[in-house]
Amino acid sequence: xxxxxxxxxxxxxxxxxxxxxxxxxxxxxxxxxxxxxxxxxxxxxxxxxxxxxxxxxxxxxxxxxxxxxxxxxxxxxxxxxxxxxxxxxxxxxxxxxxxxxxxxxxxxxxxxxxxxxxxxxxxxxxxxxxxxxxxxxxxxxxxxxxxxxxxxxxxxxxxxxxxxxxxxxxxxxxxxxxxxxxxxxxxxxxxxxxxxxxxxxxxxxxxxxxxx
Numbered sequence: 001x002x003x004x005x006x007x008x009x010x011x012x013x014x015x016x017x018x019x020x021x022x023x024x025x026x027x028x029x030x031x032x033x034x035x036x037x038x039x040x041x042x043x044x045x046x047x048x049x050x051x052x053x054x055x056x057x058x059x060x061x062x063x064x065x066x067x068x069x070x071x072x073x074x075x076x077x078x079x080x081x082x083x084x085x086x087x088x089x090x091x092x093x094x095x096x097x098x099x100x101x102x103x104x105x106x107x108x109x110x111x112x113x114x115x116x117x118x119x120x121x122x123x124x125x126x127x128x129x130x131x132x133x134x135x136x137x138x139x140x141x142x143x144x145x146x147x148x149x150x151x152x153x154x155x156x157x158x159x160x161x162x163x164x165x166x167x168x169x170x171x172x173x174x175x176x177x178x179x180x181x182x183x184x185x186x187x188x189x190x191x192x193x194x195x196x197x198x199x200x201x202x203x204x205x206x207x208x209x210x211x212x
Contacts, residue, residue, distance in 0.1 A: 001042040001074045002208055005066060005117075007058060007108075008081035011125065011196075012049030016182045019190035023197040024049065027204070043208070052138075054086045054096045055104035062108045066115070076117035077207050079200065080108060083124035084186065087150040088140040095140070098150060102157050109161050118207050119163045122196070123151045126169055126177050131185025142186065164207075166199045 006012055006024045014022020020029075024047040031043035048065055050057070058080075070076065082105065086096035096104070105121070112119050124147045135141050151169055158165035172180055172195060180192035188196065 001044060001071075002077065003069065003071060003074050004043060004045045004077045004079065004204060005069065006045065006047055006049065006079045006081070007062065007065070008049040008079070008122070009053045009085055010049065010051035011084060011188060012081045013047065013051055014049070014193065015051055016184075016187040017190050017193045020193065022047075022049075023193045023200060026193065026197045027200060030201070041208070043204075049081075052085060053082075055082050055101050055108075056096055058082060059104040059107055063111055066112070066117075070115060072115075075208070076112075076115065077120065077204065078108070078112040078117050079120045079122065080105060081122035083147070083150050083154065084142070085140070087124060087146045088142045089146065090139050090141070094146070098153050101150065102153055105154075105157060106161065109163060118210075119161075120200075120203050120207065121154065121158050121163055121165045122200070123154050123165060123167055123169050125188065125192070125196075126172050128178050128181045128185030130183075131181075134185075136184070136186075164203055166203055168196050168199055171195050171199055 012024055014025050020026050028045040031045060034040035035042045046069055086101045088095050109119050127142045131142055133141060133143050180188055182189045
């Protein structure tokens with residue numbers, strides 16, 4: 001058996017995908033189906049996404065959440081998908097300054113590696129034109145410029161910590177990102193979640209082949 005722990009925000013949770021419940025739930029259903037129909041190696045996928053979460057909250061709950069589910073006898077993979085909220089601004093400040101954002105993620109990467117878990121990072125999806133600079137009902141402002149800066153920093157973090165980085169941002173842009181969002185311009189629709197799902201499945205398949 002292998003355990004896959006998916007930490008993230010509302011996109012990880014699968015909000016606004018009424019068709020399949022988001023990219024994590026697609027992974028869960030796929031692996032359950034393979035196990036039941038084909039007798040494939042069992043892969044247990046945990047959806048640990050919380051809507052609106054930033055890495056500030058992630059750092060506080062990461063080890064308690066992981067420890068409550070962790071099995072040292074099984075292979076473990078941790079997926080961290082953060083930044084859509086961290087990089088947003090409320091007033092004149094980002095919800096999480098870039099330096100602190102990286103520190104929080106680095107803490108989680110180190111903690112996971114101490115448990116011999118593999119780590120995968122997802123970068124930040126773009127926003128549609130309708131959401132560019134437009135305050136949400138909660139007062140968050142997202143801009144492509146902010147996302148670009150945080151994604152560049154995330155790329156360096158992945159390189160320094162020698163963990164794979166899934167470039168979901170590039171995948172969205174290459175497929176014409178405007179068609180991959182719900183009306184709010186931030187949350188992916190079913191097609192957008194499909195893009196993330198395929199990238200995550202490819203990376204997980206490689207990680208599972210490699211073992212620990």
